[in-house]
């Protein structure tokens with residue numbers, strides 16, 4: 001359940017936006033229809049723009065998805081008298097194809113990989129087109145039995161899709177959800193929404209709804225690519241908290257009154273040597289998550305290595321010190337379970353407790369140096385140096401403590 005919470009949070013806004021867009025498209029359908037008759041190229045143009053932006057960032061899956069959506073849109077507008085059952089098979093096959101694409105990793109824009117992907121797409125797509133009607137025929141009795149209760153419950157909803165479509169769509173929805181849980185990136189969520197969007201477009205099957213959904217998806221691709229790129233630039237990859245680059249940007253927005261805290265994990269080298277680099281990484285993630293929850297209005301950044309920085313805007317030393325000490329205690333008291341699968345590749349050094357390589361509970365501690373902006377020390381890098389000196393004092397005083405600079 002815990003793992004589902006961030007996914008629910010990240011899909012909430014796009015879900016609401018999707019429902020709102022659909023509702024609005026029904027509400028203003030006459031207006032949109034008129035608009036679309038003059039500007040039918042807009043969804044295609046949005047797909048081209050989103051495809052080019054995705055290409056720029058090496059998101060090949062989004063590029064291929066944009067191309068496939070373009071083909072779908074063209075077919076809905078130009079090849080389809082509505083209810084064309086051949087087109088329905090292609091549209092269902094496309095949903096399976098996109099679900100398959102969403103499971104593949106991004107292979108980049110190397111020409112060889114692009115050719116391989118195109119071959120795979122043709123093969124998988126062709127297979128879906130051949131197998132789908134056979135699936136419908138061979139499972140007809142079972143599907144009809146399963147379909148009957150839905151038909152009794154809500155005939156209008158049930159009639160929107162054939163029994164085979166219901167089976168395929170529900171399966172694809174669940175498989176997509178599993179993928180999003182496993183890889184909860186924004187582009188993965190965008191791919192899942194593409195599949196859902198196409199299912200809705202197939203169920204409603206009007207060119208207007210297809211146009212609205214495709215334009216919406218093109219926009220979602222651009223937003224997801226930009227958000228992912230922003231995170232890459234400003235979030236620390238290992239811990240997920242803002243990086244040093246984000247810190248440098250953030251300090252430009254600070255006023256004249258703020259506190260800088262430098263923190264360093266104690267004896268982290270020894271920790272790495274004893275338990276292995278992977279366990280060291282886990283500790284960094286844990287410490288970062290505790291920093292992220294610091295009270296008193298502080299903002300946490302990973303400065304680099306095993307060093308973290310806290311900024312308390314519009315605060316004085318006496319406001320901040322209790323919160324920093326509370327954070328120190330929280331980290332110290334947190335029991336870390338070291339599992340045996342994370343054993344170091346190297347054997348423990350001579351003199352180390354052999355038990356330390358197995359499963360046991362340990363704790364880490366941190367030292368903190370605190371400095372404030374004063375009329376003498378105004379530049380951020382100078383304040384950082386003062387905080388670093390205070391941190392050095394904390395290390396000298398025996399570690400696991402907070403030292404404020406004598407300013």
Ligand SMILES: Nc1nc2c(ncn2[C@@H]2O[C@H](COP(=O)(O)OP(=O)(O)OP(=O)(O)O)[C@@H](O)[C@H]2O)c(=O)[nH]1
Nearest residue numbers: 264265266267268269270272277278280281305306
């Ligand atoms: N696992 C892991 N280790 C890291 C990472 N970044 C830096 N380190 C390790 O952090 C350790 C820092 O060690 P030192 O600077 O010697 O300091 P220390 O052992 O913490 O000792 P004191 O600061 O004096 O308490 C080094 O062993 C680095 O390899 C990282 O991303 N992951």
